Amino acid sequence: MAFKPQTNLETHKVFNQPEPREALPLWDLDAPLRAAIERMAPAHTAHVAGFAETIGSAESVAQGRAANRYPPELKTFDRAGRRIDEVEFHPAYHDLMRKGLEAGYSSLAWTTGQAGGHVAHAAMVYLLTQVEPGSCCPMTMTYAAIPALASSPELSARWRPGLLSARYDPASLPAAEKAGLTIGMAMTEKQGGSDLRANQTRAERDGAGYRLTGHKWFCSAPMSDAFLALAQTNEGLTCFLVPRWQPDGTRNAIQLMRLKDKLGNRANASAEIEYHGAWAELLGEPGRGVSTIIEMVHHTRLDTAMAPAGLMRRALSEAAYWTRNRMAFSAPLVDQPLMQAVLADLTLDWLGAFAIGLRVAQAFDSASDSERAFARLAVALAKYWSNKRCPGFVVEAMECVGGSGYVEDGPMPWLYREAPLNAIWEGSGNIVCLDVLRTIRKQPEALDALAAELTLARGTDRAFDAALDATLSRYASGVADAEARQFTERLALLLQASLLLRHGDQLAASAFIRTRLDGDWGRTYGTLPEGIDAARLVAMI
Template sequence: MAFKPETNLETHRVFNQPEPRESLALWAEDAPLRQTVERLAPAHAGHVAGFAATVGASESLLEARQANRCPPELKTFDRAGRRLDEVEFHPAYHELMRKGLEGGYSALAWTAGDTGGHLAHAAMVYLLTQVEPGVCCPMTMTYAAIPALAAAPDLAARWRPGLTSARYDPAVLPAHEKAGLTIGMAMTEKQGGSDLRANQTRAERDGSGYRLFGHKWFCSAPMSDAFLTLAQTGEGLTCFLVPRWQPDDTRNAIHLMRLKDKLGNRANASAEIEYHGAWAERVGEPGRGVPTIIEMVHHTRLDTAMAPAGLMRRALSEAAWWARNRMAFGMPLVEQPLMRSVLTDLTLDWLGSLAIGLRVAQSFDAASDSERAFARLAVALAKYWSNKRCPAFVAEAMECLGGSGYVEEGPMPWLYREAPLNAIWEGSGNIVCLDVLRTIRKQPEALDALAAELAAARGADRRFDAALDATLARYSTGVQDEEARHFVERLALLLQASLLLRHGDQLAASAFIRTRLDGEWGRTFGTLPEGIDAARLVAMI
């Protein structure tokens, strides 16, 4: 009998495959975020909830995927050979930028008129990072440029209205012709990296302004309307604002040499640029470039502390969705004891990172000297530790999905590529830890403020008290540079634990302290001690 090939080409029946989530309930399903915003910034809770609904909607998730899969392209020249030095983005990128800026991502903290604006901003960073962090960079720098420009009041008066307009205007036009503006940053040079004093870009006087000459190894968001940058003058390293257009409305001599081919953050453009006599205005005093730009870095660090919490939250929510809707060995994955232990362990890191990030944002809103001192120190602790946890966290969450988590059709691969970035941006781990030591030595009031914050949790858990006492005893005579990482890690964990004890879920706080501070923990996620109510903690996801 001749073989007859199968003619029924319909697919086999698909089952036990969780449906992809078409939208994200970023506010309704995140009780810790919701409770913190309602407690600390109640006037902005409705606004943040609306922003969450916008960026978590199905069309935003589609736009995020398109922006990530269709990276920006550099257009150096037009067809006739004229220099353009422009970057073209997918329309989805522009739409996400519009939603972010018009939602107040950059402006709200400076226009709210009451307390809570920085905390609401931090919540928006956390939310948008879960959807597409590539668009966050230009908005974060625009938010952070405001305090840096305060060193040049006349300059700030001209630029601030556009920077706080809460409008997105991608037109390639001089600033005075646009409805909304963004600011980028160009500091790093090849030979120096984080050692900014090694910068060789030079600035020469030209009437009321300057002309800049030099190369910048990283320029973030090169389609911004202006860039804060550093250049050498006769007085030393000085901060400048370099607009894309000169005062006569001609293009400034900022040449985009190439776009960086990055591991992640694909929707966002990062470039190498050269200044060929680019016109600039000075910001701050000559020779005081680093202290001036540090005001911008201080605020961008808030966002780099919140972003990993957002990445953790999205990765964890995807893992939990899969585990709740996937059967294995006769029961849902989420009911398998070992899977539940992994999800519980991940939950503890997410809760700690969210708590410390929002507490730091609260200190940015405060006017007291002690809170400002606390902010200088705590933002570095949050940035360092949350970002050190993030890559391993996302990898573990990816593993919860098995092979499906490794496939580009889902969100896990881009989350994984994104996970290391914020540990590098605005000071890598060693730089941040050394900054902590420098802050303590120059501003002892910052350590006093942190100590008071930690002491507020005394008496709630004997293991926390013991861990705090041990840390204080170990470093009572000072901290050597080679000890900086251990010191910063310990302070960050103590601060996270104190916040969970005072304001979080008490079961989570107890489990966090047992594992992160008291040593009842292995070296991978899912190595929890006995007696932790994993089912109750997983229900928080």
């Protein structure tokens, strides 16, 4: 039986303190999510709703807290001194992994044959991020590895069934002996970071395979069954698949040197690793490693574009719950005009991040050349801008909760620690903005596709039309590298505004354009201009 906490204490009576939320109504209270799935992926509505119920349950929320409170531990040796290079996770992490994989987090987009698979996947990213984003990493990598493996059909044929099995099998065994598989990534090195061509890891041919020697500064999900890795060959930087077990059933020569002591994403075991003659198989063509692995990066970027919308949603929902259930100055805190302005302002950024993330996912679902070109450009816009907004957004939401928001008992501290991650992962801000310029210079059809998308909203709002015309005019002669951030920001805001105008609440769209595009805004949240119905915006949370 459940025991109610004591509220009549010896020194005072406990009141005006909202009850802690054990479960999260992730589907029922998120009208934009419900509307978007019905419009963009109707065949998956029941599935996404069911996943929202599972992952928002009291059990899953408690598991998310536990997975962050008890981070993974590196076990380099067994008790007899034999090298094992294993990572031990709290049971809560395994439970969340099982719920995600068995719901098709990494496989749904590739297996159902129904339209909207990538949209449904992105919605699952959005939902799980609100509960425990650390478990998302290995599932995101596995999802994104599928198109990269296609560059080697024979290799794909062997690995694809296990990767798409929708089964979670955490056992440390050769791939052929497992019910389900995951794949990680090991790209960056100490001396290069995002400059992948500075990589020094070497690959030497060994019969049908290769032997890799070198280090990797960041290895995502080191307990994966295999990793996509870059190494130098005589032909240049090349992509390889490195399994954790060799074909003869022995452990591969992959040593986990340490787990990164990260600011956030604590449930996920990011590692620094070394290859000591690790056996690997060629993936793609020799010397074309970047172009091979970039297909994986392209799909992981979808998830890094969607994750900040999930973090924003959870932070905003916590702020709204607190302010609706707490009195201040003889009135509900949510009804105080200045608090209402802050919450309304935050709502606009959440809606924009959500809309652009799912629109990119919709483009991933399409086979048309124009949509593929649009996706190449738009995923970078969404990743850059939504993640730039996320840390400040979470801080403001934390401040709405006050001192209680700064205490580890609640979710705000881990949301705050998580907020900067996706801006760094898979290309930090400068890299992404330079990728935007590289895309439009090499693939002008991508900018044409974006322009066509933006034009769909013409004639619905004068301020939007003026902002679009001004942007097209300003950059008609090209964009210098030093302007890449400003250019990327402007395109992202225009795309968000266009989507809100066509598919969102018109009040929200008008307020978004007036503040984000037309300049009628201050420099902090809560500085909305006169005439905006803040109460109705807050009602959308």
